[in-house]
Amino acid sequence: MLEEIDFFILIILSEAKGRTIEEISDETGIREEIVYHILELLRYFDLVKKSNDDRYYSEYTELAKLLLDLKMKNLPDEIIN
Numbered sequence: 001m002l003e004e005i006d007f008f009i010l011i012i013l014s015e016a017k018g019r020t021i022e023e024i025s026d027e028t029g030i031r032e033e034i035v036y037h038i039l040e041l042l043r044y045f046d047l048v049k050k051s052n053d054d055r056y057y058s059e060y061t062e063l064a065k066l067l068l069d070l071k072m073k074n075l076p077d078e079i080i081n
Contacts (some may be wrong), residue, residue, distance in 0.1 A: 007071060012038045014064035016056040018072050024056070 012035055014052045021039065025032040039056050043049040048058045058064075 007068075009038055009042070010064045010068050012059055012069065013042060013047065014061050014068055016042070016058040017061045018051075018055050020054055020056070038072065045053055 008030060011028050012024060012030065015027055016039065019027070020030050021035050025035045039048055043050060047060055048056050050056055
C-alpha cells in the first residue's frame with residue numbers, strides 16, 4: 001500500500017506544471033479528491049506552489065518524472081499489468 005501512495009505522489013508531482021486539480025485528475029485518472037489532498041500535502045512541504053487561479057506548479061516535476069521512470073523499471077509485473 002505504501003508503495004502505491006508514493007507512486008501516486010510522484011505521478012501528481014510530475015503533473016504539477018501549471019495545471020488545475022481537475023486537469024491533473026483527467027490526465028492521470030486519479031480522483032480529484034485524492035489529487036487535492038496530495039497537492040495540499042506537497043504544498044505543506046513546500047514542494048508545490050498554488051497560483052491565484054488555482055493552478056499548481058513545482059520545480060520538481062522533471063525529478064518526479066525521472067523517479068517514476070526508475071520505479072516503473074523496478075515494479076513487479078502484477079502492479080504494471
